[in-house]
Amino acid sequence: MHSLQHPPTLQDIQETHIAIAPMIHRTPVLTCSGIDAISGAKLFFKCENFQKVGAFKMRGASSASIRLSEEARRNGIATHSSGNHAQAVALSAKMLGIPAYVVMPENAPAIKVAGVRSYGAEVIFCAPNIAARESTLESVVERTGAYFIHPYNDYNIIAGQATAAKELIEDLPNLEAIIAPVGGGGLMSGTALATRYLSPGTKVYGAEPKAVDDAWRSMQSGKIEVNATTNTIADGLRTHLGEKTFEIIRKQVDDIFTVSEEEIVAAMRLVWERMKIIIEPSCAVPLAAVLKNPAVFSGKRVGIILSGGNVDLGELPF
Amino acid sequence: MHSLQHPPTLQDIQETHIAIAPMIHRTPVLTCSGIDAISGAKLFFKCENFQKVGAFKMRGASSASIRLSEEARRNGIATHSSGNHAQAVALSAKMLGIPAYVVMPENAPAIKVAGVRSYGAEVIFCAPNIAARESTLESVVERTGAYFIHPYNDYNIIAGQATAAKELIEDLPNLEAIIAPVGGGGLMSGTALATRYLSPGTKVYGAEPKAVDDAWRSMQSGKIEVNATTNTIADGLRTHLGEKTFEIIRKQVDDIFTVSEEEIVAAMRLVWERMKIIIEPSCAVPLAAVLKNPAVFSGKRVGIILSGGNVDLGELPF
Numbered sequence: 001m002h003s004l005q006h007p008p009t010l011q012d013i014q015e016t017h018i019a020i021a022p023m024i025h026r027t028p029v030l031t032c033s034g035i036d037a038i039s040g041a042k043l044f045f046k047c048e049n050f051q052k053v054g055a056f057k058m059r060g061a062s063s064a065s066i067r068l069s070e071e072a073r074r075n076g077i078a079t080h081s082s083g084n085h086a087q088a089v090a091l092s093a094k095m096l097g098i099p100a101y102v103v104m105p106e107n108a109p110a111i112k113v114a115g116v117r118s119y120g121a122e123v124i125f126c127a128p129n130i131a132a133r134e135s136t137l138e139s140v141v142e143r144t145g146a147y148f149i150h151p152y153n154d155y156n157i158i159a160g161q162a163t164a165a166k167e168l169i170e171d172l173p174n175l176e177a178i179i180a181p182v183g184g185g186g187l188m189s190g191t192a193l194a195t196r197y198l199s200p201g202t203k204v205y206g207a208e209p210k211a212v213d214d215a216w217r218s219m220q221s222g223k224i225e226v227n228a229t230t231n232t233i234a235d236g237l238r239t240h241l242g243e244k245t246f247e248i249i250r251k252q253v254d255d256i257f258t259v260s261e262e263e264i265v266a267a268m269r270l271v272w273e274r275m276k277i278i279i280e281p282s283c284a285v286p287l288a289a290v291l292k293n294p295a296v297f298s299g300k301r302v303g304i305i306l307s308g309g310n311v312d313l314g315e316l317p318f
Numbered sequence: 319m320h321s322l323q324h325p326p327t328l329q330d331i332q333e334t335h336i337a338i339a340p341m342i343h344r345t346p347v348l349t350c351s352g353i354d355a356i357s358g359a360k361l362f363f364k365c366e367n368f369q370k371v372g373a374f375k376m377r378g379a380s381s382a383s384i385r386l387s388e389e390a391r392r393n394g395i396a397t398h399s400s401g402n403h404a405q406a407v408a409l410s411a412k413m414l415g416i417p418a419y420v421v422m423p424e425n426a427p428a429i430k431v432a433g434v435r436s437y438g439a440e441v442i443f444c445a446p447n448i449a450a451r452e453s454t455l456e457s458v459v460e461r462t463g464a465y466f467i468h469p470y471n472d473y474n475i476i477a478g479q480a481t482a483a484k485e486l487i488e489d490l491p492n493l494e495a496i497i498a499p500v501g502g503g504g505l506m507s508g509t510a511l512a513t514r515y516l517s518p519g520t521k522v523y524g525a526e527p528k529a530v531d532d533a534w535r536s537m538q539s540g541k542i543e544v545n546a547t548t549n550t551i552a553d554g555l556r557t558h559l560g561e562k563t564f565e566i567i568r569k570q571v572d573d574i575f576t577v578s579e580e581e582i583v584a585a586m587r588l589v590w591e592r593m594k595i596i597i598e599p600s601c602a603v604p605l606a607a608v609l610k611n612p613a614v615f616s617g618k619r620v621g622i623i624l625s626g627g628n629v630d631l632g633e634l635p636f
Contacts, residue, residue: 028346049594050593054594269631272596273631275368276367276368276372276597277595277596278590278594279594309594313587313590313636316631318631318632
């Protein structure tokens with residue numbers, strides 16, 4: 001399989017899905033009559049919290065890593081992340097039998113460091129700021145020759161993340177809307193492309209915390225906006241868009257909704273209490289947007305991408 | 319359907335399953351390679367935490383309530399419980415369009431009272447002790463003519479609870495062992511009967527907290543033992559066996575394992591972290607027993623009944 005140099009086509013997404021199938025779970029779609037009653041909509045939850053490593057990130061990381069040549073694989077793969085992408089890269093490398101190098105901030109939670117190491121990856125610590133993260137990654141790549149897998153601004157990653165919406169649409173061909181969270185935009189852009197290709201009549205929405213509403217502002221201004229602060233509980237959504245993800249999102253996404261921190265926690269709690277499944281705060285953002293906007297969603301059949309379930313049980317917001 | 323006056327036969331369980339099908343979910347069976355690796359066994363989790371009202375109790379309550387005559391239904395149904403059985407009775411009554419009366423201790427958590435009331439049941443408070451609970455229930459039954467649905471010591475209840483193991487065996491016909499938690503014994507006796515009838519070569523085990531090991535002691539002594547204290551986090555398992563459930567359990571259950579409070583919390587945490595599903599402490603007891611007894615379970619295909627997922631998120635043990 002070749003590395004993608006353009007926004008994934010339908011065929012690219014289909015080929016990616018076949019190629020990564022042995023590395024991912026086909027996750028279930030759950031419903032909840034209690035939350036339907038509260039929202040007034042008919043909701044279908046695509047459970048990427050049950051994905052390998054507990055998040056959709058496994059789709060993108062496997063998509064990027066299987067594309068490497070024999071020779072490139074020998075040097076392994078690298079990334080910088082303290083989140084789900086780090087574990088996804090580490091597990092992808094383990095599955096392919098190649099080395100992985102993960103740059104993490106020295107204040108990363110011990111459980112996340114242990115998680116990455118449990119897949120056999122080498123962890124390299126850096127100071128907890130973006131400059132240190134990037135320079136440390138550069139020196140790791142220089143030392144090892146490893147291939148850097150960007151967490152979102154990469155067409156191979158986008159093709160992988162698109163497979164979640166592809167599966168959702170295969171299971172539910174008549175959705176009226178699909179909504180996903182927006183961080184760096186990998187999941188959002190993949191979701192938008194898969195939906196446009198496979199279910200063109202379905203609306204595609206994004207949701208993000210009000211505190212980091214860079215995507216909403218980027219849609220307004222027509223250029224990539226950044227966040228002055230990243231003060232949100234939704235730790236997976238603090239990043240701003242990349243040029244590749246924004247290029248797709250501005251063309252394909254119908255609207256982006258923002259929600260408050262209180263609305264995120266309330267939606268997260270609702271899922272825990274009513275559905276008995278564990279989702280992380282970032283993952284609750286689209287449901288919070290659905291609950292906040294009954295004029296848009298009430299009476300509709302809505303697919304919600306539940307992006308991940310990795311939470312620190314010692315640090316719950318309730 | 320007639321009310322059962324004897325331990326349910328296979329035909330009784332089959333008829334019950336057909337009759338209650340519209341009132342319950344057929345719950346999924348999940349697997350987890352991470353927990354398989356830790357346990358050394360191949361585990362199949364029957365997810366009654368996803369059942370209506372969040373627990374297997376809906377099976378028994380619906381089985382008991384649909385058997386009532388037209389005339390008896392007019393007076394409604396009653397029970398005393400501060401737990402999952404109360405919600406199951408309330409929801410069963412709502413589905414059948416009949417009144418429900420639930421006696422609850424005055425110190426019951428507000429969320430549980432609200433849960434029962436949300437199904438339209440009338441809540442009658444009593445002092446938080448067994449004598450007050452029973453006398454209050456008696457006066458409610460006298461006033462209303464409602465039919466008392468016992469939480470476990472009732473063959474109709476046992477036939478309902480048996481349908482969980484029936485579904486599990488239908489999905490996985492070649493299990494080498496099935497394990498369920500033991501409280502009053504409704505789920506345990508139903509699980510044992512269904513397994514004996516449908517998969518006679520499969521071992522049937524029970525698990526209970528060491529702190530309330532009445533079932534283990536009852537198996538040793540041959541008579542119903544009680545618990546001097548009920549100091550366990552597994553609030554669904556504090557009760558002792560009834561004569562109907564013990565009669566079945568002593569004949570049909572191969573062994574009962576006991577586990578410490580620490581082992582219960584560790585197993586609960588493992589399920590939350592690895593499977594991303596919410597289970598209540600009582601529900602973690604069988605997995606704790608499997609992890610504690612590799613000599614019995616390692617290398618085996620084991621069905622675990624996950625009994626429920628109702629936890630107070632403000633009172634977590636981690």
